[in-house]
Amino acid sequence: MVAMATNLQVLGCHGTGSLFNYGATDHWPANELWTDDYLRMKMKDQTVTVAVTPNGRADAVTYDPKTDQTYFVMPHEEQLTFDTFLDHLSSSTHSNSPAYYISLQNGSLPSEYGQLEQDIDPEISWCSEALGCAPDAVNFWFGDEKSVTSLHKDPYENCYAVIRGQKTFVLLPPTEYMCLHGKMITPLCSIMGHYSHFFQSIESNYPSAIYTPTAKDGLSTTTTTTTTTTTTDYEITPLEDTGKVPWIPVDPLYPDLVRYPRFKYAKPMIITVKQGEMLYLPSLWFHHVLQQSLGQEKGVIAVNYWYDMNYNHALFASMGLSRRLICQVVDGHDSLDLDSSEEEEESGE
Numbered sequence: 027m028v029a030m031a032t033n034l035q036v037l038g039c040h041g042t043g044s045l046f047n048y049g050a051t052d053h054w055p056a057n058e059l060w061t062d063d064y065l066r067m068k069m070k071d072q073t074v075t076v077a078v079t080p081n082g083r084a085d086a087v088t089y090d091p092k093t094d095q096t097y098f099v100m101p102h103e104e105q106l107t108f109d110t111f112l113d114h115l116s117s118s119t120h121s122n123s124p125a126y127y128i129s130l131q132n133g134s135l136p137s138e139y140g141q142l143e144q145d146i147d148p149e150i151s152w153c154s155e156a157l158g159c160a161p162d163a164v165n166f167w168f169g170d171e172k173s174v175t176s177l178h179k180d181p182y183e184n185c186y187a188v189i190r191g192q193k194t195f196v197l198l199p200p201t202e203y204m205c206l207h208g209k210m211i212t213p214l215c216s217i218m219g220h221y222s223h224f225f226q227s228i229e230s231n232y233p234s235a236i237y238t239p240t241a242k243d244g245l246s247t248t249t250t251t252t253t254t255t256t257t258t259d260y261e262i263t264p265l266e267d268t269g270k271v272p273w274i275p276v277d278p279l280y281p282d283l284v285r286y287p288r289f290k291y292a293k294p295m296i297i298t299v300k301q302g303e304m305l306y307l308p309s310l311w312f313h314h315v316l317q318q319s320l321g322q323e324k325g326v327i328a329v330n331y332w333y334d335m336n337y338n339h340a341l342f343a344s345m346g347l348s349r350r351l352i353c354q355v356v357d358g359h360d361s362l363d364l365d366s367s368e369e370e371e372e373s374g375e
């Protein structure tokens with residue numbers, strides 16, 4: 027079974043079929059049960075954490091015209107009752123209304139959705155067996171087409187099951203990082219400890235910021251009356267005390283090839299995961315995620331299982347080697363000792 031996990035990683039590089047795990051969730055009661063009525067009944071006035079953004083782009087590289095700066099912008103997080111979240115989701119049809127996305131990734135299923143745990147499996151048995159461990163985190167996702175997850179990678183093996191609606195993943199293997207315009211920086215950042223150079227060296231680095239709500243007065247006019255309305259706007263607030271965040275700046279669906287010319291060599295795979303299907307997303311694969319509601323129930327629901335990746339795997343070492351070789355060939359230096367000014371000029375920051 028361990029070989030199976032290894033093979034899955036290798037096969038994942040060659041074809042999309044091996045990325046799907048058909049039938050893995052067919053027996054889950056959630057497939058039938060998770061309608062809005064049922065979720066309201068089970069969750070009642072349970073408080074949940076919701077990411078709120080003006081444009082659906084939480085955790086994304088975003089240009090702020092006010093300051094003429096590009097930031098890695100995090101969402102405004104609100105604690106809402108589950109009922110209120112559902113109300114927002116069903117009424118957020120206007121293109122200028124904020125996006126609400128349940129997307130907390132720290133094991134949100136057991137911590138905030140305990141009432142729903144019995145409707146799914148606590149782990150993906152073949153994956154736990156193959157990797158010899160239980161998942162590190164099981165997360166609950168609920169949003170709509172307004173919310174898009176920007177291109178990034180995670181140090182986790184990911185079993186991603188869609189329960190309602192569908193999700194479209196744009197996938198790029200770790201071997202294509204060079205096409206994604208990572209900025210090369212020295213391996214000093216400490217949060218990833220011994221492996222920091224691997225995570226830090228392949229992405230661009232941005233000052234971090236957060237969306238903050240501000241009240242905005244406006245006039246709303248009908249044929250007979252004009253009233254003043256107060257709506258919430260969101261502005262980008264820089265976070266002075268946090269360091270820079272490494273992130274991929276390219277939108278793989280609408281790449282700006284003038285700014286990011288190496289992306290023309292990338293070969294993204296586009297995979298739609300439909301309700302009832304599960305995607306196996308190997309660790310360190312870059313992914314950009316869109317979602318589409320289907321049918322009468324609005325909103326897209328998914329559950330994912332994150333298994334810690336195996337840093338001793340040959341793939342990890344070989345990715346590090348190929349990264350350094352490519353850096354040497356393409357940029358004339360390896361990723362551990364270079365100057366980032368050229369990249370900065372390229373990306374216009």
Ligand SMILES: O=C(O)CCC(=O)C(=O)O
Pocket residue numbers: 167174175180184186193313315328330
């Ligand atoms: O579903 C999404 O919007 C993002 C999923 C994701 O990034 C992940 O599972 O790592």
